[in-house]
Amino acid sequence: MKCEFCGREIPADHVQKSCGLCAGGCRKVHCPYCGHENPATPAYLRRFAEKEKKNENGEDRNQ
Amino acid sequence: MSSSSTHHETRKIILVGNPNVGKSVVFNALTGAYTTVSNYPGTSVEVSRGHCDIGGHRYEVLDTPGMYALLPITEEERVARKILLEEDPFVVVHVLDARNIERMLPMTLQLIEAGLPVMLVVNILDEAERIGMSFDVGLLQEKLGVPVVGAAMARKRGLSEIRAAIAGFDREHRARFAYSSDLERDILKVASLMHGEYLLDRRALALLLLQKDEEIQERVRTRESGATSAIEKAVNEIVFERRVDLHLRISLERKRICKGLLDGVVTQREGDAPPFAERLSAWTMNPWTGFPLLLLVLYFGLYKFVGGFGAGTIVDLLEGGLFEKIVNPWVIGLADRFLVWTWLHELMVGEYGIFTLGVRYAVAIVLPIVGTFFIAFSVIEDTGYFPRLAMLVDRIFKKIGLNGRAVIPIVLGFGCDTMATIVTRTLETVRERLIATILLALAIPCSAQLGVILGLLSDTPGALVVWSLSLTLVFLVIGFLAARLVPGERAMFYMEIPPLRLPQARNVLVKTLTRMQWYFLEIFPLFIIASVLLWAGKLTGVLDGLVKAMKPAMYALGLPADVAPAFIFGFFRRDFGAAGLYDLQTSGLLNPVQLTVAAVTLTLFVPCVAQFLVMQKERGWKVAVGIFVFVTLLAFSSGWALNRLLLLTGWLS
Numbered sequence: 001m002k003c004e005f006c007g008r009e010i011p012a013d014h015v016q017k018s019c020g021l022c023a024g025g026c027r028k029v030h031c032p033y034c035g036h037e038n039p040a041t042p043a044y045l046r047r048f049a050e051k052e053k054k055n056e057n058g059e060d061r062n063q
Numbered sequence: 064m065s066s067s068s069t070h071h072e073t074r075k076i077i078l079v080g081n082p083n084v085g086k087s088v089v090f091n092a093l094t095g096a097y098t099t100v101s102n103y104p105g106t107s108v109e110v111s112r113g114h115c116d117i118g119g120h121r122y123e124v125l126d127t128p129g130m131y132a133l134l135p136i137t138e139e140e141r142v143a144r145k146i147l148l149e150e151d152p153f154v155v156v157h158v159l160d161a162r163n164i165e166r167m168l169p170m171t172l173q174l175i176e177a178g179l180p181v182m183l184v185v186n187i188l189d190e191a192e193r194i195g196m197s198f199d200v201g202l203l204q205e206k207l208g209v210p211v212v213g214a215a216m217a218r219k220r221g222l223s224e225i226r227a228a229i230a231g232f233d234r235e236h237r238a239r240f241a242y243s244s245d246l247e248r249d250i251l252k253v254a255s256l257m258h259g260e261y262l263l264d265r266r267a268l269a270l271l272l273l274q275k276d277e278e279i280q281e282r283v284r285t286r287e288s289g290a291t292s293a294i295e296k297a298v299n300e301i302v303f304e305r306r307v308d309l310h311l312r313i314s315l316e317r318k319r320i321c322k323g324l325l326d327g328v329v330t331q332r333e334g335d336a337p338p339f340a341e342r343l344s345a346w347t348m349n350p351w352t353g354f355p356l357l358l359l360v361l362y363f364g365l366y367k368f369v370g371g372f373g374a375g376t377i378v379d380l381l382e383g384g385l386f387e388k389i390v391n392p393w394v395i396g397l398a399d400r401f402l403v404w405t406w407l408h409e410l411m412v413g414e415y416g417i418f419t420l421g422v423r424y425a426v427a428i429v430l431p432i433v434g435t436f437f438i439a440f441s442v443i444e445d446t447g448y449f450p451r452l453a454m455l456v457d458r459i460f461k462k463i464g465l466n467g468r469a470v471i472p473i474v475l476g477f478g479c480d481t482m483a484t485i486v487t488r489t490l491e492t493v494r495e496r497l498i499a500t501i502l503l504a505l506a507i508p509c510s511a512q513l514g515v516i517l518g519l520l521s522d523t524p525g526a527l528v529v530w531s532l533s534l535t536l537v538f539l540v541i542g543f544l545a546a547r548l549v550p551g552e553r554a555m556f557y558m559e560i561p562p563l564r565l566p567q568a569r570n571v572l573v574k575t576l577t578r579m580q581w582y583f584l585e586i587f588p589l590f591i592i593a594s595v596l597l598w599a600g601k602l603t604g605v606l607d608g609l610v611k612a613m614k615p616a617m618y619a620l621g622l623p624a625d626v627a628p629a630f631i632f633g634f635f636r637r638d639f640g641a642a643g644l645y646d647l648q649t650s651g652l653l654n655p656v657q658l659t660v661a662a663v664t665l666t667l668f669v670p671c672v673a674q675f676l677v678m679q680k681e682r683g684w685k686v687a688v689g690i691f692v693f694v695t696l697l698a699f700s701s702g703w704a705l706n707r708l709l710l711l712t713g714w715l716s
Contacts, residue, residue, distance in 0.1 A: 004574075005450060027577070034558070039574050039577035042580060
């Protein structure tokens with residue numbers, strides 16, 4: 001996922017890591033580059049959100 | 064042929080670059096179908112390996128994880144650099160996105176100054192040309208001193224040129240770029256003390272040491288047994304001398320060199336340039352145009368949308384319409400029929416009942432306000448406006464002991480101060496973290512509190528202006544004093560600005576729903592617990608005692624004693640307190656002066672329980688209690704002063 005503040009790509013393994021500070025499970029992903037708190041997409045919205053990524057300008061073909 | 068001789072004859076091509084620039088497309092085009100993907104030894108990071116034959120030579124091709132600089136931050140970047148340090152490449156192919164060449168070229172410089180055999184692939188040329196950019200690849204090659212190939216690998220454009228450049232690659236040819244004389248002097252001072260064997264150039268190692276790269280420090284320690292202390296001493300002296308601006312200086316120097324390199328290389332077609340997004344981006348960061356634009360964003364995003372639509376229209380509909388007229392009478396009717404015990408009746412539907420207070424506040428007042436705030440926040444975030452805001456306020460923030468980096472916790476504070484207090488740990492110095500924590504506890508209202516207050520005050524002419532001015536004044540004066548009184552180092556701020564873009568509806572929707580979900584899951588149980596505590600307080604007489612104790616303070620502020628519970632609610636949660644004020648206002652208990660004084664005092668008043676606990680966790684008991692006492696005293700004295708001023712001048716009367 002991309003950080004919504006600095007625009008850098010947050011590595012996949014970092015997305016799965018939790019800082020353990022949220023009560024009831026972590027729902028945020030802190031960018032390792034700037035510290036911005038990005039919302040972690042819940043499972044029921046993941047497919048909907050991923051559709052958006054594929055539509056983004058040429059991102060998929062440039063992996 | 065023996066396996067060992069094969070190993071010696073196989074040259075290595077290492078592909079590096081930022082994420083999403085097309086490295087894997089180059090990798091697949093070079094290697095074809097037969098590749099292996101495995102974790103890099105000792106890590107969970109995957110690295111792809113494949114083979115290809117070019118000009119009669121066998122090559123092993125490695126596709127590294129995305130990296131932004133030679134100084135690593137993430138595990139992926141650490142692995143990518145480890146590969147560069149240990150795999151002895153025949154050629155390092157740096158792939159970058161032509162559209163963002165100015166942002167990505169500094170890494171090419173770092174690879175070159177590290178003494179690596181670099182070749183540059185300017186990829187996604189087709190997209191760059193589509194937006195009117197054209198490139199003189201030959202000139203860039205001449206200026207950089209390493210082979211440069213223009214490509215659009217998704218269309219297989221440039222593949223044969225890449226293969227030809229690899230076949231004719233001259234490993235012995237090395238380019239060199241010079242920084243300013245004082246920085247060069249520092250680099251030389253450290254590099255000249257190193258005598259061990261390294262795969263990277265000593266200049267690059269010296270720069271990484273100056274930037275406190277722990278892995279490089281360890282490597283140098285193992286290879287420089289005799290000179291380690293002299294190197295560390297030299298590094299520490301330089302870092303101490305230049306502690307304020309070393310990182311910034313290095314980044315700006317690289318940016319300056321890249322600007323010179325790209326001069327004449329990249330041109331924007333007449334009529335296409337500069338695009339509106341680029342002009343708008345520049346306006347948002349220029350103080351003359353940036354602040355009016357910020358006011359527009361605040362007016363339409365917060366005042367009209369969150370305050371007017373969220374706290375006004377939707378809350379009226381849910382609270383005044385749905386809950387007051389339909390849901391509450393029905394639930395109270397049920398309770399009247401089935402809950403015969405008075406204490407249980409009170410607990411469920413009484414003055415501080417779980418349903419009549421907790422559920423109503425959470426669902427009918429706070430949720431619509433937070434929801435509209437999150438929509439506005441997500442739209443603004445999706446456009447890429449926040450990093451520009453950071454650049455805009457950097458100068459002002461420096462006056463209050465912070466810098467543009469503090470925009471992240473301060474902006475997040477408008478969402479939730481508790482989480483924002485955690486995020487202050489991303490600030491560079493202890494001093495900045497402390498100042499940001501104080502300001503968050505004092506003058507930054509959370510989204511729900513902000514929304515309710517905007518909704519409350521927007522009906523009273525002038526009240527919102529007085530409230531905004533009071534908060535801004537307190538924020539700046541306390542920040543200004545803290546900057547002078549809190550000891551410690553001042554940090555510099557530098558960041559790359561991502562492109563400005565149109566918000567994507569789907570993206571905004573996903574982010575808003577995600578944020579609303581976690582917010583609701585977090586607040587709902589707390590609102591219920593707060594209702595139960597208030598009910599218990601009322602039953603035992605503790606609440607009455609507290610209200611009585613707060614009476615003198617309320618009278619000093621010119622407020623009726625009935626406002627005291629709103630302050631007590633505020634300690635449970637800021638939004639709970641604001642919702643309490645909302646109830647008082649709708650009952651017609653406050654005049655415009657009292658409403659404004661109560662809103663200002665309540666906004667400044669103590670952080671909620673959760674924020675207090677996080678402050679204790681992040682800054683320790685002494686600091687947390689100190690901030691609590693300071694904020695409480697300041698809130699009441701500011702409220703008292705404002706009340707006197709408003710009564711004296713007759714404003715809002």
